[in-house]
Amino acid sequence: MDAIKIESTVPAEKIHHIIEEIPIKKDVNISYEEYENRFRYIFSLNKNEIKRDSLFLDTLTKFVEDMIIKFYADDLISANIDRKLGKLDSVNRSEIIEDVKEVLKSNTLFIKEKKDIKNEIFEYFVEYNTLIIDGYLNFRSKSYHKLIEKAIELVLGNFQLEVEYGEFIDMLKALVESQTHEIDTVNVVLKGEKYILMDSDFQKINNDHISMVLEDLYYDEVSDGDILLSTIIALSPKELIIHLGDKSKGDIISILEEIFEDRITICRDCKICNKYTI
Incomplete structure (x- = not known):
């Protein structure tokens, strides 16, 4: 199959570890081009691996998912939090962002939604040879933004429960300390x-x-x-x-x-x- 190009604002030195984790890395030729502060990563299969197209596309889909979590999720989550809650202090914001990212990486939460996103990226690669991650997130992937919204709602719900639990414990401690x-x-x-x-x-x-x-x-x-x-x-x-x-x-x-x-x-x-x- 033709080479597939994935464009991003993230330079090669920052994604080395993601590339190293590609399971069929030895069967894939990887190169990149830099232009105007953007980076184009070019993936192509070795000729003798031409029958592994599906696995190849699965691998690139996982690569895009990892890139999004690692380099784009913080800003997407932060913008969504601003819309929902307004400005938060840096400690609470950081905790919520990290908890939401854990939800996005979880293998047991929002399984259907994550499967839909995976299929969406996979099908994009079937139809097109170039994916610009920024453009994909901004203009094509409503499903990814919906997943982030659901993940934030889950985390905020748990966060509120933790706050209420802390207040409950503080009340009981005060009661015990005040009693004879x-x-x-x-x-x-x-x-x-x-x-x-x-x-x-x-x-x-x-x-x-x-x-x-x-x-x-x-x-x-x-x-x-x-x-x-x-x-x-x-x-x-x-x-x-x-x-x-x-x-x-x-x-x-x-x-x-x-x-x-x-x-x-x-x-x-x-x-x-x-x-x-x-």
């Missing part, structure tokens, strides 16, 4: 989804009243985790010991660690860890 300590030490033995609460003498703490209050508030059954969290916050102990044994922490324990910080200890191997089972 009802008890010096609380031992929590966690087995599966169940738990036992004990004081410093390892006497069981009865928290049935908290369970009843929560059920009355929410008119429904509440989870053991919700009851555990509410009980410990209400008791606001000076010391909190979580006896996990070989169990993983889980979300509730991670939340308690954020709230109680240096007042919490995770125990993995003691007589209490080994004694109690549920």
Whole structure:
């Protein structure tokens, strides 16, 4: 097949690593031309590889996708953020841009949209021998801009959840710090989804009243985790010991660690860890 030309504003020294990652590089002749601060990369198959046209076009499609992510995505994402949110501080902007790029590179998110873009580039190469990346992004690829919009919406949604979660943790920390300590030490033995609460003498703490209050508030059954969290916050102990044994922490324990910080200890191997089972 005829040589295919890909034009860009990105110089050769910046894309060396992308070219080196081309899986059929040994079967492809690659050269480039420079003119008026633009660069034209010329790809052609060796004569004895003429039957590998489809793989060749797949390779060039991947090359264009990598170029876009590496050298064009930041500006495209940034412009889209400006339209949606206006000006952001540099820290938040950088974090959002990097998170959006991770979404664009992900193999599990927006699979259909990415497949459509890949097919779009592939079909372009079937019809034309020259692709100018800047022109493609500016005038032809509505699908790529739609993908970026969806990726930004996903990241902003997650970002908002993180903000709300941080505010939730800060509120609980402030609540705990403002309360009088009802008890010096609380031992929590966690087995599966169940738990036992004990004081410093390892006497069981009865928290049935908290369970009843929560059920009355929410008119429904509440989870053991919700009851555990509410009980410990209400008791606001000076010391909190979580006896996990070989169990993983889980979300509730991670939340308690954020709230109680240096007042919490995770125990993995003691007589209490080994004694109690549920």
